[in-house]
Amino acid sequence: MAWLEQARIDCFQEILREPWPDPNVTVCPRTWDLVMCWPDTKPGEVATQPCPSYVNGFQPWENATRRCMPDGSWYFAAELNRTWTNMSLCLSDLFEENGSEFVKSHMARIVFMYSLGYGISLASLGLSLFIMLYFKRLHCPRNYIHLNLFVSFILRASISFMKQKLLVAGLGFPSDVEPDEFDENKFIFKNGSTHWQCKLFFTCFNYILGANYMWILAEGIYLQLLISRAVFSEKSSVKWYMLFGWRKFRLASTYH
Template sequence: MDFDLDSLSADTRNLLYELGLHNDSHLLNVKSSDFNSSDKKDLLDLICKQKHKYEENITGLGDGKYCNASSDFIMCWPPTPVNTTTYLKCFSEFLGYKYDDTENASRECLWNGTWSKTDYSFCKDITENSTSEDVITTTTIYFVGYTLSLVALSIAIGIFIYFKDLRCLRNTIHTNLMFAYILVYALWILTLILERSFENDMVACVFLVTLLHYFHLTTFFWMFVEGLYLYILVVETLTRENFKLRIYITVGWGLPLVFIFIWAITKGFIETDAWLYTNCPWMQPHTVDWVFQGPITIVLALNSFFLIAIMWVLITKLRSANTLETQQYMKAAKALLVLKPLLGVTYVITIAGPTTGPTANVFAYARAVLLSLQGFTVALFYCFLNTEVQNTLKHHFQNWRTNKSLGPRRMRTGSRSKDWSPRSRTESIRLTEWTVVSADEAAGIHLLNTPEMCNGKKCNGNLVE
C-alpha cells in the first residue's frame, strides 16, 4: 500500500513534523506503535523518507544506485549507496530497558539496492552483564530440578502400571497427574533448547508454545481432580458413585484443551508486535494470557476450599471419638498438610514477587526450586512414601528372593505374585501401624477399599462388581 502525504491524517502529519524537529530514531518506533500493523511498514518507510528527503539531493545519491531511506521498525536508516554499511548510534532505552548508546547498530546496502538485516549485536542491555550469571544459575536450577522430577515421575508411573494390585481409581488419577508433569517438563526443556531457532520458524514457535501452555494447564486441572476426588471421598460421600474415571479424564485433559484453543485463536488475531522480539513472540507475556491464567486462579481457589472442607471434617471426627479410626484420621490430617503443595496452593506464592533489587534473585531461586521439584514431590508422596506401594514392593522383592533361592520348582507359585494384595485380611491389620502417611491416604484407610474407589474393578484384592 502506497501513502501520499495529503492522504495522511492530522496525527500522522503532526508526527512527521515532530520527527523533522527531532533527530531521534527511537521516537519513530514509539510513536508509530499506535498504527495498524498492516500499514505500519509502509507508514514508517514514508516517515523515514520524509525525514531524509533532502539528503539525496545534498549528497548526490540521485545520480547513482542506492538504497532508499527505510525503517526496520526500530530505527530510521538514511539513503545509502550500494555496497556500503551505515552506522547509527544505539538507542539509550527501548521497551523499558536501558541500552549502551556508546555503541552502534549497522545495516548494509546491498549491491542490488536493497537493505540487509540490521545488526543490533552491539546494542547491549546495560543490565545484561550483571544479570547473565543469575539467569544461568536460575536456568541450571530448573534443568536439575526438572531432570530429577522426570526420573522420579517415570519410575512412579512404571510402578503403578506394572503392578496389577496397585491399579485402581485413585492411582489412575495419580498416574495422569504424573504424566502431565512429564509432558510439561519435557516440552519446557525442548522449547528452551529450540528457542533461538524460532526466529525464522513461526510455525514451530506457535506449535511448541501452545503445547507447553496446554500441558502446563493440565497439571493444574489434574491437581484440581486430586482435590475434587478427596473432597467427594471425605465430604460428599453420597455422590461418589456418580463420579467415574471418564469424568475425571474429561476435567483433567478436556477442559484445558478448550481454554488453550480459545487462547490460541485470540492470540493469533491480536497484534503481538512480533517484530520487536528476536525469538518466539508467543513466549512473551500478554494480557490475552488471562484466558488460561484465569482458570488457574479459579482452580487454586477451589483446591483451597477443598482443603479447608476436608480438614474441617477430619477435625470434627477426631473430636467426636478416640478410636483406631480417629487415629487414622489424625495421621490423614497430618498428611493433608503435605497435600497442600500437591493441590497447587504453593503456586500462590510464586505468582507475584519482586523484579528488581537483591530480593529478586532470591525469589527467582526459590521459585525455580519449588516449581522444578513439584513433580518430584508428587512422585515422592503419591508413590515412594505410599505405604501400599512400599508393602507391594517388599512382597515382590521377598517373593523374588524366595523363587531365586528355591529354583525353578517354585516359579509357578511366584508367577501369580503380581496379583498379590497388601490389603488382604491379615495384611490390613499390620498396615494400620503406619510409619509414613502418604497424601493420597488422607481420606482414611477404611475408605480406600470401597467399590467407589476401585471404579468397579479389582483393587487391592477386593473384587467389586
C-alpha cells in the same frame, strides 16, 4: 532514611518560607512528593530538577520531571491513585547496567537449578509411573487419577526441556528467528514465513501447561470429596475427572 527525612523537613520549611502566589493566579502548588520538593509551577509546564543524590542508587546527573496540567493540578496517575513524578531516568542506568550484569552473572546457576529440578522431577515421576503400572494391585480408580497427574507433570517437564534446548532465546526455532541488525543480543522473527512449527509447539506447550494445572485441580477436588463425602461412586466418577483434566482446558482454549 536520615537524609530523606532531612530533605522532607527542609522542603516543608521552604514551602512555609517562600511567599505564596497571588490567589487569582492558577499554579500547581508547591509540594513534597515523598522523595523530592517541587516549587509552584505554571499550568502546562513541566518542572525539572536533578535527581536527588540522597537516594541510594539514583543518578544525580539525570533529571526528574513533574507535569503541571492546564487546570493547575499535578499530573495524576490513575493506576497509582496519586500524583506522579517521572524518575525513570534516575534509575535507568542502575536497571540497565547493574540489573543486566547481575542476571548475566547468575544465569548459569539459574539454568542449572532449573534443569536439575526438572530432571529430578522427571526421574521421580517416571519411576512412580512405572511402579504403579507394573504392579496390578495398584490398578484402581483412585490411582488412575494419580497416574494422569503424574503424566501431566512428565509432559510438562519434557516440553520445558524441549523449550530450553530447541528454541532460540525462548522465542522460536532457529528457522524462525534471526539476530536484530541493531542489537546482536536480541532476536526478531523472520519475515515471509508462517512459523507454523513455532505456533504448533507453543500450542502444545500451553495445552500441556494448562492440562497440568487442571489435573492439579482435579486431584484436589477428588481428595476433597474423598475426605468429606462421596458424591459419586468411585468407578463412575473417574471418567468425569478424565474429561475434566484433559479436555476442559482444550475446550476453553478453543473458545478463546
